[in-house]
Amino acid sequence: MLILLVDDDPRVRASWRRIVEADGHEVREAGSVQDAMTVLVDVKAHGLSFDAALIDYELGTGLTGVDVGEHTDQRTALLMVTGHDPSIMQPVIERPLRRFLAVLGKPLDAQQLRNVLAHVQRRNDPTR
Numbered sequence: 001m002l003i004l005l006v007d008d009d010p011r012v013r014a015s016w017r018r019i020v021e022a023d024g025h026e027v028r029e030a031g032s033v034q035d036a037m038t039v040l041v042d043v044k045a046h047g048l049s050f051d052a053a054l055i056d057y058e059l060g061t062g063l064t065g066v067d068v069g070e071h072t073d074q075r076t077a078l079l080m081v082t083g084h085d086p087s088i089m090q091p092v093i094e095r096p097l098r099r100f101l102a103v104l105g106k107p108l109d110a111q112q113l114r115n116v117l118a119h120v121q122r123r124n125d126p127t128r
Helices: 010-022 033-045 065-069 086-094 110-124
Strands: 002-006 026-030 052-056 077-082 100-105
Touching (some): 002 010, 002 033, 010 026, 010 110, 026 033, 052 065, 065 077, 077 110, 100 110
Parallel strands (some): 002 026
16 A cells, blocks of 8 residues: 655654565655645656545644644545544544544554554455
8 A cells, every 4th residue: 555654753753664564665755744745746747646644633833633634635545643532632623624544642652553544455355
């Protein structure tokens, strides 16, 4: 799968990248909402779309991961990551888009991420 990783901390993105690539997925990264917009346009220009996007909620610019989610393709599974209590964040992300598949807490649990991505992969390709 092609997966977008968005977090303003390069160390966090590197950690996520190691998990996702270890499972054979292709990754694109962005460190801000603006960087994510650039990556989304570039990928679309090549006739591709992301299967999933792992997006930090707070991106340090006044904009949030929800702002990134608003610009993704409708078929992209959106996964929010937050340092806040995920149960508190659920209503926050559901209101604007109703497209986020999951809210994951920081630090990210590798097995939980793998389980969610496996679900996305099965949803996108039921023969798997």
